[in-house]
Amino acid sequence: MMRKMQTQMIYMRGATRPETQFFDAVIAKKKRELKGVELRDLTRRDFVLRIHMPEIKTPSGEDRVWRRFIVSGGVSLGVLQDKILAPLMGWVRNFHAHILTDFRDGAQFGPKNSGAIDMMHLDLSAYDFLNEDHYCLAHLVAKVGDAFQYEYDLGDHFRHDITVEKILPLEESYGRVQILAGSGICPMENGKGNQTWAEHIDTLTKPGSTPAKRRELLSEIYTSPNYVQYGWTKRPKFDPDYFDLAETTNAVMSALGTKLSYPSGAKKFMMPLRPEGLESDPRTVLLNREGKSTREITVDPDSAFGFYEEFKKDGRDSRRATACAACGNPNDLKACSGCGMRFYCGQVCQRAHWKSTHKRECAIEKEKRAARGK
Numbered sequence: 001m002m003r004k005m006q007t008q009m010i011y012m013r014g015a016t017r018p019e020t021q022f023f024d025a026v027i028a029k030k031k032r033e034l035k036g037v038e039l040r041d042l043t044r045r046d047f048v049l050r051i052h053m054p055e056i057k058t059p060s061g062e063d064r065v066w067r068r069f070i071v072s073g074g075v076s077l078g079v080l081q082d083k084i085l086a087p088l089m090g091w092v093r094n095f096h097a098h099i100l101t102d103f104r105d106g107a108q109f110g111p112k113n114s115g116a117i118d119m120m121h122l123d124l125s126a127y128d129f130l131n132e133d134h135y136c137l138a139h140l141v142a143k144v145g146d147a148f149q150y151e152y153d154l155g156d157h158f159r160h161d162i163t164v165e166k167i168l169p170l171e172e173s174y175g176r177v178q179i180l181a182g183s184g185i186c187p188m189e190n191g192k193g194n195q196t197w198a199e200h201i202d203t204l205t206k207p208g209s210t211p212a213k214r215r216e217l218l219s220e221i222y223t224s225p226n227y228v229q230y231g232w233t234k235r236p237k238f239d240p241d242y243f244d245l246a247e248t249t250n251a252v253m254s255a256l257g258t259k260l261s262y263p264s265g266a267k268k269f270m271m272p273l274r275p276e277g278l279e280s281d282p283r284t285v286l287l288n289r290e291g292k293s294t295r296e297i298t299v300d301p302d303s304a305f306g307f308y309e310e311f312k313k314d315g316r317d318s319r320r321a322t323a324c325a326a327c328g329n330p331n332d333l334k335a336c337s338g339c340g341m342r343f344y345c346g347q348v349c350q351r352a353h354w355k356s357t358h359k360r361e362c363a364i365e366k367e368k369r370a371a372r373g374k
Contacts, residue, residue, distance in 0.1 A: 042138035043074030048166035065184030077132035090186025094261035096153035175329030188224035265311020339365035
C-alpha cells in the first residue's frame, strides 16, 4: 500500500506513466512511417468503398446496413468522417466522438481536442491516436481488399467495417464523391451499439413482441436526434431496410458544402436551471467570448427539458483538411474569390455551388469580414 501511494505521488508531481511513454513511442514510430510512405498517384485516384455494420444482419445472414460509394484517395480522414461517413450512414455530425482503425497494424486516427461527451470512454476504444486531419484515405488503404474500421460513439460503440472494392485508374478518376447504393436505415443515436440495434429490429419485425413494447421502442427511436434531423419520424411505418439514394446523396452534398465541424465545440444537450429562459426562436446564434467560433443553440419545440448547443468555427477550413464544397474533390483547391471561406476544384463547381446555396452565404461572410475590419 505504501509503495502504491509513493508511486501515485510521483505521477502527481509530473512524472510520465509507463503506459503514456509506451504509446508516445508507438505513435512517434507510426508518424515516421507515414511520413516515409510513397503515396504516388493514390491521392488522385478514386476508391470504390463498401461500408457495413457487423452484427446487423438480415434473416438470411446478409449485411442489413451497408453503403457503397466513391471517394478520392486524397480526401483527409477528418473530412471523410465528418462530411461523408456521418451523413452517408445517417449520424449527426459533430455529436459523438469517433476512431478510425487501420486493420493492417492497428494504428488509430481521430479528432484531436474533441469536446464530445463520450471522449470520457476513450480508453475503451483507444489509448491515444493520430490527428485525422493530417492524413488522407490513401494513408489508410492502398490496394483492393484493404480495410479499416470506423467506430462511432465511444460510449455505445457503433462499429463499421470499410473495405476497398476497387481503385479506379487515374484517367477514370474525377475526385467527386458519389453514392452508388445502399440498404438499411441507420441505428438511432445513443442506441447502445450494433448488437442492441439488431435486437431492436427483431423486436419490431418478429412475432412475439407485445404492441405496447413495440410502441415504447418506436417512441424512443423516433425521438432520437438523427431520426428527427433526417425526417425519418414522418415515415408511416418503421422499415429496417429503408434507404433512399437521393436523400443520402443530398445529405452528403449538403455536408460537403459547409465548413469542417469544430471538434472542440461538439454538440451537447444542455439542461438549464431555468427552463423558462429558453429562447423562443428555434435557432439562435451568438458570438462566444474568444470571437473565434459561433455558438449555435437548437431548441426542440417538443422538448421542455433543454436544448442542443454546438460551437462552429468562424475561420475557414485549412486547405489540407477540406474538399470541394460542390463535389468533394480534395485536389487542386482554390478559395472562393468573394469570401475565401469555401474551396472549389474548378470554376464549374464554384458556379454550381454559387447558384445553389453559396451566393447568400458569400454575402454574409463578406459582411462579417467587413465588420471585423472596422
